[in-house]
Amino acid sequence: MHEDDVKAGFIFAQCTDPYLAVMERHEAVAHLLRRTTFGPRPGQVERLADRDLGELISEILDDRGDRAEGAAPPDVADDAETLVRWWINRLRDPRAGIHERMVWYWHGHFTTSLDRVSAEMMWRQHQRIRRHALGNFGDLAREIATDAAMLVYLDGSGSTGDNPNENLARELMELFTLGVGNYTEDDVKAGARALSGHWVDWERAEVHFEPDDHYDRPVRFLGERSRHDVDSVIDAVLAQPACARHVASRLHRHLVGLDPEPAHLDELAALFRDRDLEILPLVEAILRSDAFAGARRTRPRQPVEWLVAALPALGADDVEIDLWALERAGQLPFHPPNVGGWPDDDRWVDGSQVLERVNRVLDLGWREAIDTDVEADVDTVLARCGIWEVSPATRAVLDDAIRRQSEYDRGLELLLALTLTSPEFSLA
Amino acid sequence: MISDRPHPRPEPSRRQVLGLLGIGGAAAASGCGALRLLGHDGTDDPNPLGVAAPSSVAPGRIGRAGTVDDRLLVVIELSGGNDGLSTIVPESGRLRDLRPGLLPDGLELADLIAGTQLHPALAPVRDRGLAVLQGIGSSVPDGSHFEMERRWWVGDGTGTGTGRGSTGFLGRVCDALAADAAIAGVSLGAGATPALRADHATTIGLPDPWAAWFLTEDGDSWYDSLRHGLRTLGAAAHNESARVRAARRGLDDALSFADVLRSIDDEEERGFPQTELGRQLRLAGGLLDSDIGLRVVHVPLGGFDTHDDQLGSHNSLMEELGGALAALQDDLIVRGIADRTLIATTSEFGRRPEQNGNGTDHGTAGPALLCGPVSPGLHGDAPRLDRLDDDGNLVATAMIEDYYATLAESWLGIPAAEVLARNANPAAEIIAA
Structure with missing residues (x-):
C-alpha cells in the first residue's frame, strides 16, 4: 500500500551513508531509536549522533532485557x-x-x-x-x-x-x-x-x-x-514453510510499518528458517535492511508508544499514567480488543486519536510538569521531541504559532501540543 | 473422576476490570462535565418535543417511511458472531436436540410469527416495529472472525475482492450520499472502523465522542491558536506519503467532529439505559437530529463470541441490545425523525447449531434485525436445520450483498451497483413504503 512512497523517498530521504550531513545523521539515529526503543528521549539523539550506525545497531541488539531486571516483580495478587x-x-x-x-x-x-x-x-x-x-x-x-x-x-x-x-x-x-x-x-x-x-x-x-x-x-x-x-x-x-514467512511478515510490518516486498520476505523467511526460528537474527536482518532505513514515518505510533515517548518530551517523567485515557485510545496494555492484537495501520492517526492526544497534552498535571527551563523555540521543541527532519508544512505551522502566541503566553505549551500531534511525531 | 476440574471461573467484563482500576466512573463524569462546557442554552432546539422524556411516551410503531432523500441509517455491529438461533428461535425439535439446555427458556419467548420465537429481551423492540431478514451469510463461508469481519466491513461476501480499494461498504454509502458533508458517517464507542472508510466523504470513529471538548472552548486566544495550528497541520501538503496524508486527515477530521459536537445538546438521559450501548445510541440520536448532513452512524457491541457460558452472556447482551434499541426507537419518535431512520444489525457470522459444552463454535448464516419504518415480521427463508453443510453449519439463504443492497437501494435509494461489486437481490418488501 505505501511501498511506492518508500521507493519514491517522499519527504524523508533514505540515508544509510556514513558521511551524512549532521541533520541527516541525527534523523537516522532518531529513526532507529523510534523503532527499537520507546523513545527517543530528550538529548538521546544528540548523544549518539556521531556514532557509526552499524555499530549502534549492534549495541541496540545487545540487550537481553536484563538492563532493568533489578526492578521488583509486581505484587499481582489478582490485581x-x-x-x-x-x-x-x-x-x-x-x-x-x-x-x-x-x-x-x-x-x-x-x-x-x-x-x-x-x-x-x-x-x-x-x-x-x-x-x-x-x-x-x-x-x-x-x-x-x-x-x-x-x-x-x-x-x-x-x-x-x-x-x-x-x-x-x-x-x-x-x-x-x-x-x-x-x-x-x-x-x-x-x-x-x-x-x-x-x-x-x-x-x-x-x-x-x-x-x-x-x-x-x-x-x-x-x-x-x-x-x-x-x-x-x-x-x-x-x-510448515508458511510459519517462517508469516512470523517474519508480521514482525516486519511492526518494525518497518509496511508489508515486506515479496522478494525481501523470501530472504527473511529463509534466514529465519535457516537459523531454526531464532528471533534475534530475524530482528537484526530487518533492522539492517534498506527497507528499514528508508521507511521513515511509515509506521503510526500506537497509543502506548505515543504516550511513553511524549511524557519525557513534556518533562512529565514522574506523572502517573491515566489508564482510562489509554483505554479510550484503544490500547490498555494486557487488554487487547481481540485475539488479533493491535494492528499497525492508519487507525492510530485517525481523528479520534488526535482528540485523545491533544487532551493528554492539555491535561492540567502535565502542563505544570513541563520544564520551565525549556526555551519556547521551534528548533528546541522539535529536538526535544526527537524530530530532526520536519516537513515544510509543519514547520510553517510551528513558526506561525509562536508568532501568534509569543513565548511568554504559554508558547512552549502550544508548540508542544502542536508538535506532539503533528504527523512527524504521530508517525514513527 | 477428575478431581481438579476448574472452579467456576469468574470472568470479569471489561467494565468490571475498569471498575477495579477505579477509572470507569471518572470518565463518565468528565464526559458529562465536558458537555456542559458546550454552552448550549436550549433556545435553538429544533425539536420542541425534545424536552419530553421518551420513557413517558407510550411505545408506538413507526408507520411508513419518509422521503428517500433524507433517510438515515444506524448500523449496530454485534461483533464476535451473534448466535442467531438464540436471537430468532425456530420452534424446532431438531434445534432442541442440538441445543439441550442452551436455548433461552421457551416459556419466556415472545411470539414473532407462527413457528418462530424471539429472544424475550427483544420484545420491547418488536412492540415498536421489528423486521427480521433471515439466513444472511456467504456462499463460501469462512470460520475466521477476521476474514468474515473484513468481508462484512468492505461488503465482499465471497472474499474475492470489491475492486473498490480500501473503502468499506458504509464508507461508500457516505460517498454516495454526503461526500460534501462536514461529517457523513460516524462510528461511536470503539474508534475507527474499516466499514466507514470512504474515498471522498468525511467519516470518523470515536471511542469517546466527548473527547472533543477542548476544541469547543471559545473566547481564549490560546485555544484559538491551538485550533488554528491543528487546522493548518491538517491541511494536505504536496508530495507527502500516504501515511503522512492519513495523519493530516486525522487532524482535519478531529476538527470537523468538534464543530459537530458544538451543535448538539446531550445533557438529558432521554430514557436511555445506563449501558455503554445506551450511552452511544443516546449520542447517535442527537447527532442524527442535528443539522450537519450526517447520514450513517455505526455502533459496535462486542462480546458475542460465546464459545463458553453462552446462555448467561448472550442473555445479558440481548438485554443491553433490546433496552438500548427500544430507547432509540422512542427517542427518534420524539425527535420526529423516526420515519426516516432505519436501525439495522450486522454480525460477522452466526454460530454452529450443535452446541459444544455450554457454548457454541463459529457458524455461518444469521439473521439481521431491522427497526424503523419496516414491514414487521420475518422476511426471507429460514436456513434449514435438517440440511446443514459439511461442517454442521447453516446454509445461507440470503447473501451479505443482498442485505447490503436492501440497506443501500431499498432504503437509501442508492443503486446497489454503485456500492457493491456483485449483483444482489434487495429485500425491498422489508421497507414500509
Whole structure:
C-alpha cells in the first residue's frame, strides 16, 4: 500500500551513508531509536549522533532485557491495575530497549486479555514472553500453547476429545504461526482434537493435562495422520514453510510499518528458517535492511508508544499514567480488543486519536510538569521531541504559532501540543 | 473422576476490570462535565418535543417511511458472531436436540410469527416495529472472525475482492450520499472502523465522542491558536506519503467532529439505559437530529463470541441490545425523525447449531434485525436445520450483498451497483413504503 512512497523517498530521504550531513545523521539515529526503543528521549539523539550506525545497531541488539531486571516483580495478587502499571513503568524506563520492544510486540502477537484471565495467569504468561522475546520462536510458541492464560483466553481449557473447542487451534494457525490460506478447516478440527485434554486451575493459575479428556485416536493434521498431542501439533506447525514467512511478515510490518516486498520476505523467511526460528537474527536482518532505513514515518505510533515517548518530551517523567485515557485510545496494555492484537495501520492517526492526544497534552498535571527551563523555540521543541527532519508544512505551522502566541503566553505549551500531534511525531 | 476440574471461573467484563482500576466512573463524569462546557442554552432546539422524556411516551410503531432523500441509517455491529438461533428461535425439535439446555427458556419467548420465537429481551423492540431478514451469510463461508469481519466491513461476501480499494461498504454509502458533508458517517464507542472508510466523504470513529471538548472552548486566544495550528497541520501538503496524508486527515477530521459536537445538546438521559450501548445510541440520536448532513452512524457491541457460558452472556447482551434499541426507537419518535431512520444489525457470522459444552463454535448464516419504518415480521427463508453443510453449519439463504443492497437501494435509494461489486437481490418488501 505505501511501498511506492518508500521507493519514491517522499519527504524523508533514505540515508544509510556514513558521511551524512549532521541533520541527516541525527534523523537516522532518531529513526532507529523510534523503532527499537520507546523513545527517543530528550538529548538521546544528540548523544549518539556521531556514532557509526552499524555499530549502534549492534549495541541496540545487545540487550537481553536484563538492563532493568533489578526492578521488583509486581505484587499481582489478582490485581489487574498493579500489573498494567508495572509494565507501563518498565516501558517508561530509560533503559527499555529492543528487548522491551519485542516483549511489547509478542504481547500483541500471542494476544491474551485480562478481560478473561486472572492477573496471576497474565503475569505468568508475561514472564514466558519476557524469557523468549529475543530467543527462539519455537520455544515461545510451545510454551504459549500450554500457557494457562492462553488456554483460558482461547477456550483451550476444558476442551475435550468428545467436545473439542476449535478456538485455540484456529488462532494458533491463523494468527500465531501460519496465516489464512495455509491450513484447512479440517486441520482446525483435527488440531482442536489434538490439543484437547487441558484444564486450567483458576485458583492456582496452573494447567493440568487429563489423559482421559484427550482425543487419543489418530487424526490427519497438516497432512500427517497420527496420534497428535500439543508437541506434535507445534512441531507440525513450525515445520510448515508458511510459519517462517508469516512470523517474519508480521514482525516486519511492526518494525518497518509496511508489508515486506515479496522478494525481501523470501530472504527473511529463509534466514529465519535457516537459523531454526531464532528471533534475534530475524530482528537484526530487518533492522539492517534498506527497507528499514528508508521507511521513515511509515509506521503510526500506537497509543502506548505515543504516550511513553511524549511524557519525557513534556518533562512529565514522574506523572502517573491515566489508564482510562489509554483505554479510550484503544490500547490498555494486557487488554487487547481481540485475539488479533493491535494492528499497525492508519487507525492510530485517525481523528479520534488526535482528540485523545491533544487532551493528554492539555491535561492540567502535565502542563505544570513541563520544564520551565525549556526555551519556547521551534528548533528546541522539535529536538526535544526527537524530530530532526520536519516537513515544510509543519514547520510553517510551528513558526506561525509562536508568532501568534509569543513565548511568554504559554508558547512552549502550544508548540508542544502542536508538535506532539503533528504527523512527524504521530508517525514513527 | 477428575478431581481438579476448574472452579467456576469468574470472568470479569471489561467494565468490571475498569471498575477495579477505579477509572470507569471518572470518565463518565468528565464526559458529562465536558458537555456542559458546550454552552448550549436550549433556545435553538429544533425539536420542541425534545424536552419530553421518551420513557413517558407510550411505545408506538413507526408507520411508513419518509422521503428517500433524507433517510438515515444506524448500523449496530454485534461483533464476535451473534448466535442467531438464540436471537430468532425456530420452534424446532431438531434445534432442541442440538441445543439441550442452551436455548433461552421457551416459556419466556415472545411470539414473532407462527413457528418462530424471539429472544424475550427483544420484545420491547418488536412492540415498536421489528423486521427480521433471515439466513444472511456467504456462499463460501469462512470460520475466521477476521476474514468474515473484513468481508462484512468492505461488503465482499465471497472474499474475492470489491475492486473498490480500501473503502468499506458504509464508507461508500457516505460517498454516495454526503461526500460534501462536514461529517457523513460516524462510528461511536470503539474508534475507527474499516466499514466507514470512504474515498471522498468525511467519516470518523470515536471511542469517546466527548473527547472533543477542548476544541469547543471559545473566547481564549490560546485555544484559538491551538485550533488554528491543528487546522493548518491538517491541511494536505504536496508530495507527502500516504501515511503522512492519513495523519493530516486525522487532524482535519478531529476538527470537523468538534464543530459537530458544538451543535448538539446531550445533557438529558432521554430514557436511555445506563449501558455503554445506551450511552452511544443516546449520542447517535442527537447527532442524527442535528443539522450537519450526517447520514450513517455505526455502533459496535462486542462480546458475542460465546464459545463458553453462552446462555448467561448472550442473555445479558440481548438485554443491553433490546433496552438500548427500544430507547432509540422512542427517542427518534420524539425527535420526529423516526420515519426516516432505519436501525439495522450486522454480525460477522452466526454460530454452529450443535452446541459444544455450554457454548457454541463459529457458524455461518444469521439473521439481521431491522427497526424503523419496516414491514414487521420475518422476511426471507429460514436456513434449514435438517440440511446443514459439511461442517454442521447453516446454509445461507440470503447473501451479505443482498442485505447490503436492501440497506443501500431499498432504503437509501442508492443503486446497489454503485456500492457493491456483485449483483444482489434487495429485500425491498422489508421497507414500509
